[in-house]
Amino acid sequence: MAxxxxxxxxxxxxxxxxxxxxxxxxIEAMFFAYRGFTADPDRILxxxxxxxxHHRAVHFIKRAPGTTVNNLLSILGxxxxxxxxxxxxxxxxxxxxxxxxKLDKRERHLFxxxxxxALEQKLSDAQRSRMRMAFREAGPESVAGFRKVLEAMMDxxxxxxxxxxxxxxx
Amino acid sequence: MAxxxxxxxxxxxxxxxxxxxxxxxxIEAMFFAYRGFTADPDRILxxxxxxxxHHRAVHFIKRAPGTTVNNLLSILGxxxxxxxxxxxxxxxxxxxxxxxxKLDKRERHLFxxxxxxALEQKLSDAQRSRMRMAFREAGPESVAGFRKVLEAMMDxxxxxxxxxxxxxxx
DNA sequence: AGCTTATGTCAGTGTTGTTGACATTCCAAG
DNA sequence: CTTGGAATGTCAACAACACTGACATAAGCT
Numbered sequence: 561m562a563x564x565x566x567x568x569x570x571x572x573x574x575x576x577x578x579x580x581x582x583x584x585x586x587i588e589a590m591f592f593a594y595r596g597f598t599a600d601p602d603r604i605l606x607x608x609x610x611x612x613x614h615h616r617a618v619h620f621i622k623r624a625p626g627t628t629v630n631n632l633l634s635i636l637g638x639x640x641x642x643x644x645x646x647x648x649x650x651x652x653x654x655x656x657x658x659x660x661x662k663l664d665k666r667e668r669h670l671f672x673x674x675x676x677x678a679l680e681q682k683l684s685d686a687q688r689s690r691m692r693m694a695f696r697e698a699g700p701e702s703v704a705g706f707r708k709v710l711e712a713m714m715d716x717x718x719x720x721x722x723x724x725x726x727x728x729x730x
Numbered sequence: 731m732a733x734x735x736x737x738x739x740x741x742x743x744x745x746x747x748x749x750x751x752x753x754x755x756x757i758e759a760m761f762f763a764y765r766g767f768t769a770d771p772d773r774i775l776x777x778x779x780x781x782x783x784h785h786r787a788v789h790f791i792k793r794a795p796g797t798t799v800n801n802l803l804s805i806l807g808x809x810x811x812x813x814x815x816x817x818x819x820x821x822x823x824x825x826x827x828x829x830x831x832k833l834d835k836r837e838r839h840l841f842x843x844x845x846x847x848a849l850e851q852k853l854s855d856a857q858r859s860r861m862r863m864a865f866r867e868a869g870p871e872s873v874a875g876f877r878k879v880l881e882a883m884m885d886x887x888x889x890x891x892x893x894x895x896x897x898x899x900x
Numbered sequence: 901a902g903c904t905t906a907t908g909t910c911a912g913t914g915t916t917g918t919t920g921a922c923a924t925t926c927c928a929a930g
Numbered sequence: 931c932t933t934g935g936a937a938t939g940t941c942a943a944c945a946a947c948a949c950t951g952a953c954a955t956a957a958g959c960t
Contacts, residue, residue, distance in 0.1 A: 584858070587767075587858070596883045596888060597757075597883055613946085630905090630907080637765060638948070639948075639949065640907075648908090661906095665956075666957050667907080668907070687757055692748055692753055694880075695748055697878075697882040698875065698882050700744070702878040703747050705868065705878075706872075706876045707755070708875075709865065710762075712864035713767055715765065715766045715769060718765055722758055779914085781916070784915095798938085799938075800937085808918095809919085810938080810939065811918075811920095812917050815915090815916080815917095831938095834925080835924085836925045836937065836938045836939070837925095837937090903960080904957100904960100906955100906958095908953105909952100909953080910953085912950085913948100913950080914947105914949075915948080916945100917945080918945070919944085920942090921942085922940080922942105923939085926938095928934095928936100929932100930931100930932090
C-alpha cells in the first residue's frame with residue numbers, strides 16, 4: 561500500500577483495473593457524474609421553492625403509490641422528522657394526498673394528486689433525458705456494466721430496496 | 731411517450747436499454763449507489779465534527795497540492811464563501827496550510843499538513859475499499875462501462891475538470 | 901389494561917449551500 | 931504615477947435540510 565498500488569500481486573490475472581489510481585478515478589467519476597445527475601431537476605425545483613428532498617419523495621411515491629410513511633422512510637434513509645417537513649409542504653400544496661389506512665388506521669398511504677403527477681413528470685423527464693443521452697452515448701454493454709457496478713456499491717439494505725422496486729416496475 | 735416508453739421505433743437496432751423503465755432503474759441505481767458511496771467516509775467524518783464538504787476539499791487538495799482557492803472552487807462547484815468556511819476550519823485545525831502566492835499575492839495556495847494527509851488517507855481508504863469490492867465483483871468490462879456512462883452523464887465543464895485531473899494522475 | 905407500533909409535532913442544533921458587503925492585490929489606461 | 935477596474939479572498943447573515951430528543955395521539959396486540 562505504501563507505493564499507492566493494490567494491483568496484480570497474487571495471480572496471473574489482469575487486475576490493473578483495481579489499482580488505487582483506477583479506484584480514484586472511479587471515485588471522482590461518481591462525484592462529478594452525480595452532480596450532472598441532479599443538476600436538471602435542481603434547476604426546476606429552485607423555481608418552485610422545493611429541494612432535492614421533495615423530488616425524492618415525489619419520485620418514490622410515484623413509483624409505489626399508496627406506500628406508507630414508514631416504508632418511504634426506509635427507502636429514503638432519513639428521519640421521520642425530516643421527511644415529515646417535506647411531506648407536509650407537499651400535502652399543503654396539493655401535490656400529495658395522504659389517506660388513512662383501511663386495515664390499519666394508524667398508517668397513512670401516500671398518493672400523488674394530478675398536480676403531483678405533473679411535477680413528477682416534469683422532473684423525471686429532465687432526469688431521464690440526461691440519462692438517455694448518457695446511455696445512448698455509452699452503448700448497451702456499458703450500461704449493463706454501469707448498473708452492475710452501482711448495484712455492487714450499494715449497502716445491502718439499499719440493494720434489497722432497489723431490487724424490490726426493480727421487480728415491481730418491470 | 732404516453733405509453734411510458736421511448737424504445738425501439740425507428741430502426742432494427744436493439745434499443746431496449748433505452749426504455750423509460752430501464753432509464754428509471756438507472757436513476758434509482760444512481761441514487762442508492764451514491765448513498766453507499768458516501769456512507770463510509772460519512773461515518774468517519776461524523777466523529778470528527780466534519781462533513782462531506784470537508785472531505786471533498788481534502789480530497790482535491792491531495793490530488794492537486796498547491797491549488798488555489800479559485801481553482802478548487804471551479805472543481806467543487808460551490809460559492810467561494812461556502813468553500814471558505816470549510817477551509818477556515820481545516821486551516822484552524824491544522825489539516826490544511828494556506829500559503830500566499832509568490833507571483834500573485836492575491837492567490838492562496840493550499841496544501842495538506844501531515845495531519846491533513848492522515849485524514850485524507852483514512853477517508854480515501856474507506857471509500858476505495860468499497861469501490862474496490864464493487865469493481866472486483868463486477869469485473870473489468872463492467873468497470874469500463876461504468877466509467878463510460880458516468881463520463882457521459884457529466885456536465886461538459888465538469889467533464890473537462892475530470893479529464894484534466896485524470897491526466898494529472900496517471 | 902398495558903405494551904407496542906405508526907405517525908405527527910415542537911424545539912434545538914449542525915452542515916452546507918446561498919447572497920451581500922468589503923478588503924486586498926494586481927494590472928492597465930490615462 | 932495615479933486611479934479605476936478586475937481578480938481573489940474573507941466576514942456576516944440567512945435558508946434548506948439533515949439530525950437528536952421529547953412528547954402526543956391513535957390504533958393494534960396480548
